[in-house]
Amino acid sequence: MIDTHCHLLHRGLAERVDDVVAEARAAGVRGLITIGTTSDDSVRGCDLARRFDDVWCTAGIHPLHAAEPIDWDAIRRTGTDQRCVAWGELGLDNHYPDPPRDLQRAVLEEQLRRIVAWRAEGLAKPVVVHCRRAVADLLPVLRASGLPADRFVFHCFTEGPDDARRVLDFGAWISFTGVVTFKGAPEVAEAARLVPDDRILCETDAPYLSPEPVRGERPCRPAFVMHTARFLAALRGSEFAAFERTVDANARRFFGLPASAGC
Numbered sequence: 001m002i003d004t005h006c007h008l009l010h011r012g013l014a015e016r017v018d019d020v021v022a023e024a025r026a027a028g029v030r031g032l033i034t035i036g037t038t039s040d041d042s043v044r045g046c047d048l049a050r051r052f053d054d055v056w057c058t059a060g061i062h063p064l065h066a067a068e069p070i071d072w073d074a075i076r077r078t079g080t081d082q083r084c085v086a087w088g089e090l091g092l093d094n095h096y097p098d099p100p101r102d103l104q105r106a107v108l109e110e111q112l113r114r115i116v117a118w119r120a121e122g123l124a125k126p127v128v129v130h131c132r133r134a135v136a137d138l139l140p141v142l143r144a145s146g147l148p149a150d151r152f153v154f155h156c157f158t159e160g161p162d163d164a165r166r167v168l169d170f171g172a173w174i175s176f177t178g179v180v181t182f183k184g185a186p187e188v189a190e191a192a193r194l195v196p197d198d199r200i201l202c203e204t205d206a207p208y209l210s211p212e213p214v215r216g217e218r219p220c221r222p223a224f225v226m227h228t229a230r231f232l233a234a235l236r237g238s239e240f241a242a243f244e245r246t247v248d249a250n251a252r253r254f255f256g257l258p259a260s261a262g263c
């Protein structure tokens with residue numbers, strides 16, 4: 001199994017990264033992608049990824065960090081490293097009032113413009129999208145970027161089946177965290193049933209969002225991706241081993257990971 005989205009440098013994991021990675025390996029996790037949320041977090045995530053054969057990183061500005069200073073050169077430089085497998089996470093978050101929507105959107109549009117330019121320079125990478133209560137606002141912006149729709153993944157999908165259909169019709173991938181296992185979020189489980197086998201990914205978003213049956217544990221850790229994967233397999237009527245092969249092959253294909261990653 002591959003945890004396609006975690007934050008190894010965020011509080012709760014950063015203090016004990018070696019233990020967290022060892023625990024994940026012991027649980028059967030054979031690949032982790034630590035996701036950048038600011039320029040500094042992206043640079044340090046890449047330094048961290050270089051220390052482990054089975055850790056990769058991304059470079060991007062999370063919408064909730066849109067008001068902080070941004071070093072675009074550092075993002076681009078991180079993107080030139082072999083360990084950096086995607087841009088992002090980037091997107092829109094309508095759940096919180098801050099940073100204001102206009103600012104989130106301006107940073108998103110600038111980031112997409114730069115990604116298009118970097119792609120033209122030969123730095124073509126898939127894009128990890130953060131979208132909270134923002135599918136209708138976000139899809140036109142992604143479409144207007146001109147980037148291929150099948151190079152976007154909507155990570156930590158927390159919307160229902162109607163929004164899932166819109167994202168799938170656009171052509172993007174969808175990734176699920178422990179939220180899909182929550183009894184209070186049946187609409188997310190319903191969305192997870194709709195996603196075709198060749199466009200689904202699985203992740204933790206650790207240190208956030210521990211899945212059932214370890215929902216009470218803090219912090220969430222990449223080892224817990226196994227619980228979410230088992231839940232998704234059962235939900236979709238698949239044998240676990242077959243589902244694991246499917247999502248790992250998807251992760252390798254989407255992020256361009258080596259054949260050694262995953263099951």
Ligand SMILES: [Zn+2]
Pocket residue numbers: 005006007035089205
């Ligand atoms: Zn995240």
